[in-house]
Amino acid sequence: MPSRYRDExxxxxxxxxxxxxxxxxPCLCVYPLPEWEIIESKLRELPSLRxxxxxxxxxxxGNAVDLELDGxxxxxxxxxxxxxxxxxxRAVLVGQLNKFQLWNEDAWNGLCENDLKAIKExxxxxxxxxxxxx
Numbered sequence: 001m002p003s004r005y006r007d008e009x010x011x012x013x014x015x016x017x018x019x020x021x022x023x024x025x026p027c028l029c030v031y032p033l034p035e036w037e038i039i040e041s042k043l044r045e046l047p048s049l050r051x052x053x054x055x056x057x058x059x060x061x062g063n064a065v066d067l068e069l070d071g072x073x074x075x076x077x078x079x080x081x082x083x084x085x086x087x088x089x090r091a092v093l094v095g096q097l098n099k100f101q102l103w104n105e106d107a108w109n110g111l112c113e114n115d116l117k118a119i120k121e122x123x124x125x126x127x128x129x130x131x132x133x134x
Contacts, residue, residue, distance in 0.1 A: 002093065005100075006073040015069030019077060019102070021084050023059045026107060028077065028085045030093075030100040036064070038098075077102070 001009065009015055009032055018036035022029050031039065043060060046053035063084075067075040077087065090105035103111075119125045 001069055001073045001075065003073065005095070006069065009069060017067045017069070017075060018064050019067055019075075019081060020060050020064040021081065022101065023056060025101070025111070026085055026104070028081055028087075028102040029096075030067075030075075030102055031098070035098045 006015075009017070013033040016033040018031045018033060019028050020031075040061070043057050046057065048054065063081065065078055065081065067077075069075055082088075085102060086104040086107060087102065088104070092103045092105050092108040094101045094103060094108065
């Protein structure tokens, strides 16, 4: 974990993290424990008779793993999660407001390139989102 985040994570959650798959993108989501508890609560509130709800719960909760930062600020991702995100030699940790995403570096770079192209296309960015660009 980069040092600029490590101190805050140690203060907020004693370095206790939850990692799970991202149900849409081929990456992992790394949540500080308090943020994961919010997600878990929202998942618990989903209607249990809807297959879509059960599917999402199985994917996110079924793949969730507890992690703790070690004394050097490192954490170990289990092999099955590394395989899911194609994490091998080079990975990118990306801050995403309430969580981090952990990407294969090549996949992240390709996604960024595609996203930049897409938002530059006519209609690629709705007017209400254009107001957010600083």
